[in-house]
Amino acid sequence: MQLIQSISLLTLAATAWAFPQGAPRCKITESIIAAGHKIPQGSLGLVMTLPASYTPGGPAVPITVKSANGKAVNFQGVLAYVTPGNVQDSQLTALPANAGTNAGGVPQHVGTFTNLGAQQLRAQTAAVCTAQNVQNDNAASTITHSQPLTAKTPFTVMWTPPATNAGVVTVNMVISSGASKTPWQIIPSGQIQSTAGAAQAGGAGAGAAKKAAKKAKKAAGGAAKKAAAGAANAAKKAAGAAKKAAGAAKAAAAKAANAAKAAAAKAAKKAKKAN
Incomplete structure (x- = not known):
């Protein structure tokens, strides 16, 4: 007791x-x-x-x-x-x-x-x-x-x-x-x-306990919200990096295609002149 x-x-x-x-x-x-x-x-x-x-x-x-x-x-x-x-x-x-x-x-x-x-x-x-x-x-x-x-x-x-x-x-x-x-x-x-x-427990004791519980709940909610926001930002950043990489790959492919096309045109022109 x-x-x-x-x-x-x-x-x-x-x-x-x-x-x-x-x-x-x-x-x-x-x-x-x-x-x-x-x-x-x-x-x-x-x-x-x-x-x-x-x-x-x-x-x-x-x-x-x-x-x-x-x-x-x-x-x-x-x-x-x-x-x-x-x-x-x-x-x-x-x-x-x-x-x-x-x-x-x-x-x-x-x-x-x-x-x-x-x-x-x-x-x-x-x-x-x-x-x-x-x-x-x-x-x-x-x-x-x-x-x-x-x-x-x-x-x-x-x-x-x-x-x-x-x-x-x-x-x-x-x-x-x-x-x-x-x-x-x-x-x-x-x-x-x-x-x-x-x-x-009553009075101030109960009030303090209730306040502490509320504070802990708020802190836990804040931590979860912060973690979720961090994960979302990371995902967004990763998506941006992937998009940038895809863009770079596309640009490289286009550049290679243009180079091949130019080389083929140059070779055809040279062959025609030789005839």
């Missing part, structure tokens, strides 16, 4: 307290979360349970956060999104924007999260994502809490895949146990395969 996707679920209790109606971010950035919590990332022992595959344009699939030891963990804020790529998005947002492909975070968020209201969730504000150069497939491609949550693990959100095949998806999460100076954890990513296989 080449082309892949990341589903990133960010739970920020500090955000829930400071921003009770939703997170102010559209990407996961560890340094920013740490600054907000005023402590570095720790471990809450959280893991993800994911389905083996999804079907493009098919039904929603569950994404579940749970504790590895089975104990419930309470949390209050959430930010979730799905992005192309096989790397956990928090690893990409830690890179400078000029450090390579998708550095600074994958720019496109795809698919749709559902059943938001029942879980005290909402679509992220479009302006927040636009400010971070994020392009959402639709409003609910990126979601956050609508009020401080009273949620606990296991916690499941439903994600509806995009209609167009996106290849593998990678799920990313971070959860906090409370407000400022409380433990929080970016959960290790997991992958979900597409039943349609790897994503097909």
